Amino acid sequence: MPHPPRYDRLSVWLHWLMAALLLAQWALGWWMTGIAKDGTGARAWWFNLHKSLGLVLLALLALRLGWALLRPRVAALPQRPALQRLARGAHHALYALMLLVPLAGLLGSVFSGYPVRFFGLRLPLPGARWDAAKEWLSAAHHWSAWALLALVSLHVAAFAHHQFVLRERLLQRMA
Ligand code: HEM
Numbered sequence: 318m319p320h321p322p323r324y325d326r327l328s329v330w331l332h333w334l335m336a337a338l339l340l341a342q343w344a345l346g347w348w349m350t351g352i353a354k355d356g357t358g359a360r361a362w363w364f365n366l367h368k369s370l371g372l373v374l375l376a377l378l379a380l381r382l383g384w385a386l387l388r389p390r391v392a393a394l395p396q397r398p399a400l401q402r403l404a405r406g407a408h409h410a411l412y413a414l415m416l417l418v419p420l421a422g423l424l425g426s427v428f429s430g431y432p433v434r435f436f437g438l439r440l441p442l443p444g445a446r447w448d449a450a451k452e453w454l455s456a457a458h459h460w461s462a463w464a465l466l467a468l469v470s471l472h473v474a475a476f477a478h479h480q481f482v483l484r485e486r487l488l489q490r491m492a
């Protein structure tokens with residue numbers, strides 16, 4: 318298949334929609350853990366919103382990965398092969414983390430013993446409380462979320478370098 322010079326419309330929509338939702342989800346996760354357990358249900362409400370949004374992101378990722386496998390691969394930027402491999406590797410790592418972060422969150426929630434609700438609808442998941450697994454998965458969720466944020470920062474820095482220093486019209490490829 319020939320390599321198109323830019324991303325197709327669906328890929329562009331998914332990229333920007335998920336970028337916005339992921340950053341909001343990250344901030345929400347970080348903020349909500351500081352809400353007091355005061356018996357008003359506020360903490361549970363925000364936790365449920367975070368879980369629901371996380372499941373939406375997981376579904377969007379499934380669509381994105383499926384589509385990425387079906388569509389022709391976009392032409393690499395004209396740069397040294399080593400840098401092309403580095404960019405590809407970084408994009409693969411972003412996909413891997415976009416999968417790992419919500420999976421750890423979901424499994425951790427299953428082992429917390431609380432029911433997982435999707436915008437109010439209780440999901441038919443086995444609600445087995447297992448404290449050791451919950452603790453381990455919470456740590457995995459925490460550290461993979463930080464790794465995702467670090468890699469996204471590098472991604473945006475690489476974008477800015479190509480766009481503003483090398484003056485390649487990178488944004489047109491993802492617009
Ligand atoms: C302001 C924030 C962002 C900017 C300016 C940006 C910009 C871009 C651009 C221009 C490309 C195309 C690269 C190319 O032409 O080869 C791209 C690709 C990509 N971006 Fe972003 N991005 C942003 C945020 C994010 C976030 C939050 C994620 C999620 C983790 C993300 C994940 C990806 C992935 C996985 C690709 C590769 C797509 C593929 O080839 O399958 N980006 N980004």
Ligand code: HEM
Pocket residue numbers: 339342343344345346347350364367368369370371372374375415418419420422423424425426433454455456458459462
């Ligand atoms: C890509 C999507 C997601 C991102 C970026 C994200 C991000 C975060 C962040 C940054 C925290 C704070 C971590 C800490 O301070 O330890 C957090 C906490 C949490 N997240 Fe997520 N999350 C995502 C998806 C999910 C999903 C799908 C679930 C469950 C269905 C979930 C459940 C939780 C829970 C229960 C906490 C509280 C801390 C814990 O018990 O582990 N998250 N999340």
